[in-house]
Amino acid sequence: MAIKLKRMWPEYNLNSSYDAVIIGGGIHGCATAYYLAKDQGMKNIAVIEKNCIGYGGSGRNTAIVRANQRTQSNLRLHKEGIELWPQLTCELDFNLMFNQSGHLSLAHSEATIGAFRINVSSAQLSGVDCKFIDAEECRELVPALSLSRDITHPVCGGIYSPPGGVLRHDAVIWGLARGASSHGVHIHQGVEVTGIDVVDHKIQGVTTSKGKIKTPKVIVAGGAYSVQLAEMIGIKLPIHPLTIQAMVTQPLKPFLNLALSSGAYDIYITQTLKGEIATGAHMDEAPNFTSSVTSICLKHQAQMLTELLPCMKGARFMRIWGGLADMAPDMAPIIFGNDEIEGFFFNGAWGYYGFKSGPIVGKYMAQFVATDVTPHHLEQFTNKRFARFRYTGERAVPAQIGPWN
Numbered sequence: 001m002a003i004k005l006k007r008m009w010p011e012y013n014l015n016s017s018y019d020a021v022i023i024g025g026g027i028h029g030c031a032t033a034y035y036l037a038k039d040q041g042m043k044n045i046a047v048i049e050k051n052c053i054g055y056g057g058s059g060r061n062t063a064i065v066r067a068n069q070r071t072q073s074n075l076r077l078h079k080e081g082i083e084l085w086p087q088l089t090c091e092l093d094f095n096l097m098f099n100q101s102g103h104l105s106l107a108h109s110e111a112t113i114g115a116f117r118i119n120v121s122s123a124q125l126s127g128v129d130c131k132f133i134d135a136e137e138c139r140e141l142v143p144a145l146s147l148s149r150d151i152t153h154p155v156c157g158g159i160y161s162p163p164g165g166v167l168r169h170d171a172v173i174w175g176l177a178r179g180a181s182s183h184g185v186h187i188h189q190g191v192e193v194t195g196i197d198v199v200d201h202k203i204q205g206v207t208t209s210k211g212k213i214k215t216p217k218v219i220v221a222g223g224a225y226s227v228q229l230a231e232m233i234g235i236k237l238p239i240h241p242l243t244i245q246a247m248v249t250q251p252l253k254p255f256l257n258l259a260l261s262s263g264a265y266d267i268y269i270t271q272t273l274k275g276e277i278a279t280g281a282h283m284d285e286a287p288n289f290t291s292s293v294t295s296i297c298l299k300h301q302a303q304m305l306t307e308l309l310p311c312m313k314g315a316r317f318m319r320i321w322g323g324l325a326d327m328a329p330d331m332a333p334i335i336f337g338n339d340e341i342e343g344f345f346f347n348g349a350w351g352y353y354g355f356k357s358g359p360i361v362g363k364y365m366a367q368f369v370a371t372d373v374t375p376h377h378l379e380q381f382t383n384k385r386f387a388r389f390r391y392t393g394e395r396a397v398p399a400q401i402g403p404w405n
C-alpha cells in the first residue's frame, strides 16, 4: 500500500512585501517567527532560508540543554529556556523527545573545583537546580565512569544539574517551522538573501535570489553567515565561524542516562534512545567556513571516550559530521536591534550553545521586534559591549579565537 506523505507546511510564492523578513531557517529564525505570529499577532512574516529548514547548526547539533550557565542574567534566561521545552511540546503538538535526564559536568583539578563552586552558588541563587558532587557520587550517576588516578585527567567531582538533558534537534526545528506556518508565517526554502536594502538609515527590504521583497523589519538569524549578512549594510561584528565536529558510535546497551561533559577532556557524551553514543566538542582553532571532518577529531574523541568510559573500548564510530559555530570573543551571543539602522535586528554568535536557547530567545526576539524595546534578558548581549570593553563574563577570560585579538 502506497503511503501518502503529507507536507509539514504549505509552500507559497514569494510575496512582494512582508511586515517582517527573517533571514535563516534555523532554530533561532523559526522560533522568532513562531512567537512573532503566535504571541505578537504579526502574521505577514517570511522566513527566508537559502538551503532547507535546519540545514545549519540547528540540524547538526547534539541537542544538549542545560541551565547552569555562569552569569546571573544568562542563568535566568536559560532557566526559563529549560522550563519552556515541555510547554512547547504540548503547544506544537509535536514530540520533541525531551529526555530530561540531567547534566553532569566533570572537574579534574582543584582549580576547576573552585570555579565550579562559584558556578553552583550563582546557579542556586538564580533558582537553578544544581549541586557540586564528589567523584564517588559522579560514579553513582555514571557507573561506567573511570575513577582511576592513572588517566590523563583524573575525575575530582562535578556539577550535577538535574534539569538538563537532550532533545531531538530535527523534531524541534520541524515543530517550530510547522507551528510558525500554522500561524500564517510563509516559509521559503531554497531562497538566498543577497542584499539588505537601506535608505536613510531605515530598512526598506531585502534582495533575494528570487527577487526583491519590501519590508520595514529584517531579522538576521543566519548562524555562521550572520556576520556576512550584517556586513552587507556595513555593520562589522567580532564573530568568527569555526567548525565543530560530532559523531555517533554503533548502538550499545544502555549505560549512560545523562548528558556528561568534561572541559579538560574537551568532550561531551550522551547515549541516544537507539543506544548510540553521541559525542563531540573539538572545535577547529582557525576560523573557516568548511564543515569538513578530520581524523584528528575522531582519534581525539576515541582516546578521551575510552579513558573516561573504559567500557567503550572496541566500540565503532558509525557516522561523523561537522557544522559551523559562530563565536564571539567572550563566548556569548550578540543581539541588538533598531540601533543605527531602524528596523534591523540581529541575533547571532550562538557558537556551540545556541540550540538550548533557541525557543526562549525566539520568544524574547519576537517581543523585541514587535515592540522595538529590548527585553531585559537580551540587553546584556548588545554589540556595544565590545566598544565599552564590557564582556559578558560567561567565560572568565575572553577567548582568543579570532585574528582581532
Ligand SMILES: Cc1cc2nc3c(=O)[nH]c(=O)nc-3n(C[C@H](O)[C@H](O)[C@H](O)COP(=O)(O)OP(=O)(O)OC[C@H]3O[C@@H](n4cnc5c(N)ncnc54)[C@H](O)[C@@H]3O)c2cc1C
Residues within 6 Å of the ligand: 023, 024, 025, 026, 027, 028, 029, 048, 049, 050, 051, 052, 053, 054, 055, 056, 057, 058, 059, 060, 061, 062, 063, 064, 065, 191, 192, 193, 194, 221, 222, 223, 224, 225, 226, 229, 244, 245, 246, 280, 321, 322, 323, 324, 325, 347, 348, 350, 351, 352, 353, 354, 355, 356, 357
Ligand atoms: C556539531 C555541533 C554540535 C552542537 N551541539 C550543541 C548542543 O549540544 N547544545 C547547544 O545548545 N548547541 C549546540 N550547537 C550549537 C547550535 O547548533 C547552534 O548554536 C544553533 O543551532 C544556531 O542556530 P541558528 O538558528 O542561529 O543558526 P543555524 O541553525 O545555523 O541557521 C542559520 C540558517 O541561515 C541560513 N542562511 C544563512 N545565510 C543565509 C542567506 N543569505 N539567505 C538565506 N538563508 C541564509 C543557513 O542556511 C542556515 O540554515 C552545536 C553545533 C554544532 C555544529
